[in-house]
Amino acid sequence: MDLTPPPTLAELVSPPAGSAMRRRDFIFGAGTSSYQIEGAARADSRLESIWDRFCATPGKVLRGETGAVACDHYHRWREDLDILARLGVDAYRFSIAWPRVMDEAGRPNHRGIDFYKRLLGGLAERGIRAFVTLYHWDLPQHLQDRDGWLNRGTAWRFADYADLMSRALAGHGDVAAWTTHNEPWCSAYLGYGDGHHAPGLKSPRWAAQAMHHLLLGHGLALPALRANAPRAQHGIVANVAPGYADSDTAADRDAAHLFETFQNRWVLDPLLKGEYPADLWRYWKGCEPAMQPGDMDIIQRPIDYLGLNFYSRALLRSAGPDTMAWVRRPDVERTTMDWEVYPQGMQDLLEALDREYVRLPPLYITENGMSSHDAISRGEVDDVQRQAYIKRHFAACSRAMENGVDVRGYFIWSLLDNFEWAFGYERRFGLVHVDFDTQKRTLKRSALAYADFLRERAAG
Known part of the structure; x- marks a missing residue:
């Protein structure tokens, strides 16, 4: 007879005993992005974004679904912040919708800005730190009409936007960290290289040029962010993945190296070494971006942290x-x-990055999570696979920290089931189930376990 007691709710997801993730100064959170949850696509003079246009293009998004309503977070933000408080997270990572806060002339849209002021105030009231992302893919369409990130001028428009928002939100709840871009790899490659994401263009040469301007915009934005929010941390978020060779042949090992160059070093080498990896142009012959003197000095300006989405x-x-x-x-x-x-x-990836980059700043896992077919049964969602996924990834992060990698926090993706880009509403990543017909929120068992673990840590 097995007399082992069943795991407690917290043990379904918690890091191993003794893990550095259990320290009180380690930040636990959850994340979202503006287009995926806000809805209110035409409210308060919000402009059209590239994702509004992309969703309206037949064949681009599964079942023709759009983010026009999404989770209706724009109107239900108080309820969603109450859920964050119930979870007991230290921080909330969210993004600002650029089309919501500026008009075509670059002037502030105060009604849109006021929404984010209310959001920051609500987080402060609940004792939750704000990690704010400026760009999570929803470029204003009027900028795309002038070639978007293929246009060098967009990098300067982004710096203007960063300056405006960091000034406008000062004093309206403390922003603990500003992120310039979320996953520039996705914006550049999926948007301009293979067309799977907005704006739907397809050319490796365009992808390389878009990446350069995205990274340039990041570097241009940093001085204003530091001046306007001197107490905050300032950084960028990259989506990263390790590549493994299918066999121990030199050719397959080189294929794995090329993948990591394309997936990871394309973004990280310019930021942390001040150069693009030479092997990228083996893979994309003749696609080197047009640059101007001094660009790489701007791109490699020091950052306080690097967010990694795994x-x-x-x-x-x-x-x-x-x-x-x-x-x-x-x-x-x-x-x-x-x-x-x-x-x-x-x-493996965390330890490899720690070995490779001399200038590697402190790290945050800014996204980690999984999609599953989650359904409500008797008023509950027992997402067994997600519970195990979180626990095993917490353990992997803990092992990397034991081996010296400086990880400061971990954000589960995502707080809510939401609009999953070209997959519409079919893929559910949330800790919280959303009925998109009624907008009812139901905490999944993974969320309840996460909350129990965070309560135990706080009590300990």
């Missing part, structure tokens, strides 16, 4: 010289995004 790994084989092919193994656990569940990849 979901899975890639398994690679060679498809010929300077090329790679993804390998899909059929016998592994996957999420409904068809991403392999591979927690060890988080430890």
Whole structure:
């Protein structure tokens, strides 16, 4: 007879005993982004974004769904902040919708700005720190009409936007951290390289140029952010993944190296080394971006932290010289995004980045989570796979910290089921289930376990 007591609710997700993640100064949170949850697409003079236009284009988004309503967070923000308070998180990571806060001439839209002032005030009232992202992919369409991130001028418009928002929100609840861009790799490659995301353009040359201007905008924004919010941390968030060779051949090892160059170093080398990785141009021959003298000095301005979004790994084989092919193994656990569940990849990646970059700043895991087919049964959502996913990734992060990697916080993606970009509402990442017909929120068992763990940590 097995007399082992069943795990407590907190133990379903909690880090291992003795983990540095259990320290009181380690930040736990949850994240969202503006277009994925806010809705209110035409409220209070909000302008059209590239995602509004993309969603309105037939065939671009599953079932033709849009973010026009999403989670209606614009009107239900108080309820959502109460959920954050119930979870007991230290911090909330959210993004500002650029089209909501400025008009086409660059003047402030005070009604849109007031929404974020209320949000910051509500977080302060609940004792929750704000991690604010300026750009989570919803570029104003009028800028895209002038070539978007292919236009060097957009980097300066972004710096103007960062200056406006960091001045406008000063004194309206404390912003603990400002993030310039979320996942510039996605904005550049998925938006301008393969067309899977807005604005739907397809050229590796365009992707390389868009990336350069995104990173330039990041660097240009930093002086204003530091001047207007001197007590905050300032950084950027990259989506990263480790590449593993399908076999121990030199060709497959090179394919894994090319993947990590394309996925990770394309963003991190300019930020932390002041140069693009040479091997990227082996993969994308002749696609080097147009640059001006001094650009790399601007891009590599020091940052206070680097956010890392981690979901899975890639398994690679060679498809010929300077090329790679993804390998899909059929016998592994996957999420409904068809991403392999591979927690060890988080430890491997964190430790590899720590070895590779001399200038690596303190790290935050700014996104980690999974999509699953979550349904309410008898008023509950018992998302068993997500509970195990969180626990195993907490353990992987803990091992990396034990080995010397400086990780300061961890944000689960996402707070709410939401609009999952080109997949519409089919893929559910939330700790909280959202009925998109009624907007009813239901905390999943993973959320209840997360809350119990955070209560235990606070009490200890």
